Amino acid sequence: MTLLAPLFLAGLLALAVPILIHLTHRERKQPIVFPSLMFLRKVPFRTTRRQRIRNWPLFLLRAAVIILVVAAFARPFVEGAAIGAVDGGTARDVVLILDRSASMGYGDRWTRALDAARAVIDGLGPDDQLTLVAFSDRPELLIRATRDREALHTVIDALRPEAVTTRFAPALRLARDLLDQSDYPHREAVLVTDFQRIGWDGRSDVRLPDGVRVTHVDLSDREPQNLAVTDVLLDRSPEDGGRATVSARIANTGGEPASGVTVELEIDGRVVQTRTAEVDAGTTALVRFGTVAIPAVPTRARVRVAPDRLRTDDAFHFLLRPIPAIPVLLVEQPNAPGTETVYLRRALEIGRDPTFDVRVRRTSRLGNDDLADRAVVVLNDVPFPGGASGRRLVQFVEQGGGLLVILGRRGGTLSAALRDSAGGPTGAPVDRLGDQGGGGGGGGTMSIADYTHPVFQPFSTPRSGDFSAARFFRYRHLTDPPAGRVLARLDDGGAALTETQLGRGTLMLWASGLANVWNDLPLQPVFLPFVHQLIRYLAGFAEPPAWYTAGQVFDLADLDQRAGTELVIEAPSGARSAETVTGESRHIQLREAGFYLIRRLGGPVSDAAAVAVNADPAESDLTPLDPEELLAGFRPLEQTRTMAAAELSQLTPVELERRQRLWWYLLLGGLVILAVESLAAGRASRAAA
Amino acid sequence: MNGTRFLDPHILARIDNLDLLARTVVDGFINGLHRSPYFGLSTDFAEHRQYTPGDDIRRIDWRVFGRTDRFYVKQFEADTNANFSILFDISRSMAYGSNAITKLDYGRYLAACLSYMSRKQRDRVGMVTFDDDVRDFIPTSAKHLDLVLHCIDRIRPGAQGDLTRPLMKVAESISRRSILLLISDLYEEPATIARNLARLRDKGHDVIVFHILDPAEIAFPFEEASQFEDMETGELIPVVPEIQRDEYRHLMAQHLEAISQRLVRDRIDYVLIETSKPLDFALFEYLARREALARVR
Numbered sequence: 003m004t005l006l007a008p009l010f011l012a013g014l015l016a017l018a019v020p021i022l023i024h025l026t027h028r029e030r031k032q033p034i035v036f037p038s039l040m041f042l043r044k045v046p047f048r049t050t051r052r053q054r055i056r057n058w059p060l061f062l063l064r065a066a067v068i069i070l071v072v073a074a075f076a077r078p079f080v081e082g083a084a085i086g087a088v089d090g091g092t093a094r095d096v097v098l099i100l101d102r103s104a105s106m107g108y109g110d111r112w113t114r115a116l117d118a119a120r121a122v123i124d125g126l127g128p129d130d131q132l133t134l135v136a137f138s139d140r141p142e143l144l145i146r147a148t149r150d151r152e153a154l155h156t157v158i159d160a161l162r163p164e165a166v167t168t169r170f171a172p173a174l175r176l177a178r179d180l181l182d183q184s185d186y187p188h189r190e191a192v193l194v195t196d197f198q199r200i201g202w203d204g205r206s207d208v209r210l211p212d213g214v215r216v217t218h219v220d221l222s223d224r225e226p227q228n229l230a231v232t233d234v235l236l237d238r239s240p241e242d243g244g245r246a247t248v249s250a251r252i253a254n255t256g257g258e259p260a261s262g263v264t265v266e267l268e269i270d271g272r273v274v275q276t277r278t279a280e281v282d283a284g285t286t287a288l289v290r291f292g293t294v295a296i297p298a299v300p301t302r303a304r305v306r307v308a309p310d311r312l313r314t315d316d317a318f319h320f321l322l323r324p325i326p327a328i329p330v331l332l333v334e335q336p337n338a339p340g341t342e343t344v345y346l347r348r349a350l351e352i353g354r355d356p357t358f359d360v361r362v363r364r365t366s367r368l369g370n371d372d373l374a375d376r377a378v379v380v381l382n383d384v385p386f387p388g389g390a391s392g393r394r395l396v397q398f399v400e401q402g403g404g405l406l407v408i409l410g411r412r413g414g415t416l417s418a419a420l421r422d423s424a425g426g427p428t429g430a431p432v433d434r435l436g437d438q439g440g441g442g443g444g445g446g447t448m449s450i451a452d453y454t455h456p457v458f459q460p461f462s463t464p465r466s467g468d469f470s471a472a473r474f475f476r477y478r479h480l481t482d483p484p485a486g487r488v489l490a491r492l493d494d495g496g497a498a499l500t501e502t503q504l505g506r507g508t509l510m511l512w513a514s515g516l517a518n519v520w521n522d523l524p525l526q527p528v529f530l531p532f533v534h535q536l537i538r539y540l541a542g543f544a545e546p547p548a549w550y551t552a553g554q555v556f557d558l559a560d561l562d563q564r565a566g567t568e569l570v571i572e573a574p575s576g577a578r579s580a581e582t583v584t585g586e587s588r589h590i591q592l593r594e595a596g597f598y599l600i601r602r603l604g605g606p607v608s609d610a611a612a613v614a615v616n617a618d619p620a621e622s623d624l625t626p627l628d629p630e631e632l633l634a635g636f637r638p639l640e641q642t643r644t645m646a647a648a649e650l651s652q653l654t655p656v657e658l659e660r661r662q663r664l665w666w667y668l669l670l671g672g673l674v675i676l677a678v679e680s681l682a683a684g685r686a687s688r689a690a691a
Numbered sequence: 692m693n694g695t696r697f698l699d700p701h702i703l704a705r706i707d708n709l710d711l712l713a714r715t716v717v718d719g720f721i722n723g724l725h726r727s728p729y730f731g732l733s734t735d736f737a738e739h740r741q742y743t744p745g746d747d748i749r750r751i752d753w754r755v756f757g758r759t760d761r762f763y764v765k766q767f768e769a770d771t772n773a774n775f776s777i778l779f780d781i782s783r784s785m786a787y788g789s790n791a792i793t794k795l796d797y798g799r800y801l802a803a804c805l806s807y808m809s810r811k812q813r814d815r816v817g818m819v820t821f822d823d824d825v826r827d828f829i830p831t832s833a834k835h836l837d838l839v840l841h842c843i844d845r846i847r848p849g850a851q852g853d854l855t856r857p858l859m860k861v862a863e864s865i866s867r868r869s870i871l872l873l874i875s876d877l878y879e880e881p882a883t884i885a886r887n888l889a890r891l892r893d894k895g896h897d898v899i900v901f902h903i904l905d906p907a908e909i910a911f912p913f914e915e916a917s918q919f920e921d922m923e924t925g926e927l928i929p930v931v932p933e934i935q936r937d938e939y940r941h942l943m944a945q946h947l948e949a950i951s952q953r954l955v956r957d958r959i960d961y962v963l964i965e966t967s968k969p970l971d972f973a974l975f976e977y978l979a980r981r982e983a984l985a986r987v988r
Contacts, residue, residue: 033927
């Protein structure tokens with residue numbers, strides 16, 4: 003038994019009070035009348051003092067009260083007592099927060115983490131309960147407030163690290179909420195993690211409620227060594243006939259340089275190329291492989307380095323697959339000179355990622371066959387088709403097609419059906435040739451109204467494209483579309499580019515031709531990417547990613563399966579799950595690195611669609627965080643102690659005393675005795691009266 | 692209502708009318724005696740005795756003569772018509788009571804009941820109250836019950852007590868042979884008590900002493916040291932009860948023992964009564980003494 007505040011024992015001097023009271027025979031103020039004093043003799047009070055204690059039971063009660071209260075203030079505790087056993091039977095509510103991010107796969111961290119978790123479970127008292135929270139980028143409540151150790155062990159045994167990055171704040175916030183709802187007298191949060199620095203931005207406002215004890219198990223390693231393939235670049239060359247150059251970025255996050263690192267490119271399970279790299283400590287190196295043929299069907303590929311202590315990031319998985327060209331129908335005036343169409347044609351011919359499959363029609367009549375396999379139709383300064391061709395074109399847009407109408411000297415009208423929603427040109431062309439603008443060339447300039455629009459978003463950053471350099475000498479005056487919006491305007495306020503949604507498709511009107519006649523935009527550097535962005539946007543093009551990062555979601559709708567199709571999803575670890583295509587977006591979580599295989603239920607494995615998933619490259623940086631830096635902002639304003647993995651039971655005297663709370667029982671005992679003393683004293687007083 | 696409840700001094704203390712109190716107590720007490728061996732009232736038949744010359748022929752039981760052809764006379768118990776006088780010590784010390792009833796009140800109830808019961812027994816009743824001198828004197832008479840009860844009713848604590856002078860006056864004043872019942876707390880030396888009572892006994896009186904004490908006077912249960920004040924003299928002395936308790940009890944026991952021995956030796960009936968005891972205890976004691984007196988006669 004040890005005292006935390008032994009100076010309070012000085013309070014035992016107060017024992018003198020009851021001793022004096024019980025030794026001193028108090029003289030009643032009122033004399034007692036008695037029939038006769040013939041049998042009494044005079045006994046002076048002073049001669050009787052300090053002779054003996056009067057009313058021993060009452061004296062002992064009063065002395066016990068003083069002793070218990072003084073002992074309570076001295077805050078006694080039992081040294082060396084086991085955790086829980088000294089709690090006087092009071093139960094604990096423990097929240098075990100277990101890190102299962104990708105970095106926990108480093109070396110034997112995961113084994114040590116499981117051992118620490120099992121130690122916490124085995125250390126539970128009979129009345130204790132434990133909530134298990136596993137976290138990576140998000141927390142998952144695996145089992146809540148249970149005393150069933152078997153169930154806890156079963157859940158722990160089934161856990162595996164994920165390929166996902168670390169984020170402490172959501173997990174700590176969940177732990178706070180759980181403990182905040184707990185009505186247990188002893189609440190405790192145990193954090194088992196490698197304290198990876200990238201998981202903590204230092205700005206979280208999570209703080210545990212008062213009274214919660216925070217302990218942690220630090221699994222970080224000193225000077226971890228790790229080589230990781232963090233990125234792959236696919237450089238497709240259209241001139242090279244469907245081939246691509248593969249480059250990989252190798253990162254060395256350790257403190258020592260890595261020399262002679264063997265980097266292999268593996269396609270469809272076979273190593274096709276090998277390179278050797280030198281990577282200095284804390285740097286990255288780009289390894290370039292030779293060109294490889296892009297298969298006609300999606301093919302699994304990966305770049306890998308020799309396995310090290312963290313295997314999750316030793317390989318980078320991706321899919322090699324051709325990017326389909328965007329089918330474009332370019333409609334030109336039959337008698338249009340080649341100088342008018344050359345700029346647009348050439349721009350579309352040199353498109354990359356994707357390429358453009360351009361079909362040119364020099365007619366004002368469009369048949370069903372012309373539109374059947376096209377994604378985008380461009381009316382390059384031709385009158386809007388009338389009659390059946392016009393209706394067919396509107397129907398094409400409403401069914402999801404894209405239509406770009408380039409207004410020039412010929413294209414002065416739209417069909418009546420389109421004007422109601424998309425507006426259109428009015429009146430004669432606006433002539434700005436005589437303007438004396440900046441640069442002395444005359445004409446007007448164009449400005450972007452909405453840089454967040456996908457067409458202009460690539461030009462939103464500085465030095466990414468300057469539209470103001472182009473001069474606009476003549477253009478059609480466009481009314482603002484009633485059902486659409488203006489994406490670019492000329493300096494006189496007129497619309498240069500408008501967009502209107504028609505059904506599931508998009509109609510765009512360009513007011514000033516693209517033939518280097520009414521403006522000189524085709525001569526500007528922004529012309530090529532501008533045209534490419536226009537066509538991509540109108541075609542609704544989105545390049546399917548060659549890989550995903552663990553933690554992202556995959557939309558099963560991208561597989562173009564019919565609604566009602568049952569799918570089997572096989573994770574890289576071999577775990578399988580089933581999903582049913584509903585026709586709407588249905589996302590699945592990608593938590594493991596490798597290839598997810600998705601196929602129809604009962605379908606051949608060879609038909610399975612592969613989804614490449616890589617560990618979050620941030621996880622390759624194993625730099626640890628000072629635990630105190632994280633816990634200082636997390637724990638309540640109380641002092642807690644680091645709990646080493648192997649020393650969960652070593653506590654400071656303050657913590658030990660706080661856990662045992664013997665003072666509380668002493669004070670309670672004192673109050674009970676005080677109540678008994680009051681009764682006894684009252685009875686004795688009445689008897690004396 | 693159960694008449695025995697009225698034998699409890701604490702309940703009697705609630706009755707102001709002494710006449711009603713005495714009737715209630717005595718009637719209830721007598722009713723309770725119907726099946727008891729105490730059958731000493733004056734009109735009670737005791738036994739038949741063979742006629743001897745000189746007997747009053749009015750006492751011959753002619754029914755027995757008719758059945759047996761012999762003369763028998765009926766004999767009755769306690770057919771005395773005695774003089775019964777109560778000597779009531781009303782000194783200030785009698786006003787002490789640690790509970791609801793004081794010794795004086797207890798004595799008043801006792802005196803009223805005994806007077807009523809004696810009168811019912813056709814005795815002549817009288818009353819003497821005294822402290823250091825005689826305060827009230829009511830001669831014995833068959834008609835003085837109301838006067839006695841009135842006197843008892845207006846008794847108030849008197850001055851310091853002294854047996855010698857009052858009892859000497861009583862001895863001189865009561866010439867007819869009487870039953871004298873002394874109610875007192877007897878705070879006198881045993882020798883003084885015995886001497887004064889012996890004087891009465893020598894006059895031919897039958898003396899019965901009811902020594903009334905409060906339980907606190909015997910047990911001395913006090914705890915806290917205090918000044919103790921003598922009720923009669925007003926003297927204050929410091930007393931530490933826990934130190935003196937045993938000594939007090941011992942002295943008190945010696946005192947009681949000495950009184951008892953001396954009075955028994957002088958053939959004076961002595962009864963120690965605590966005020967916590969029911970009145971029937973005193974009434975039993977009285978009847979027992981009266982029966983003994985009757986048999987002696």
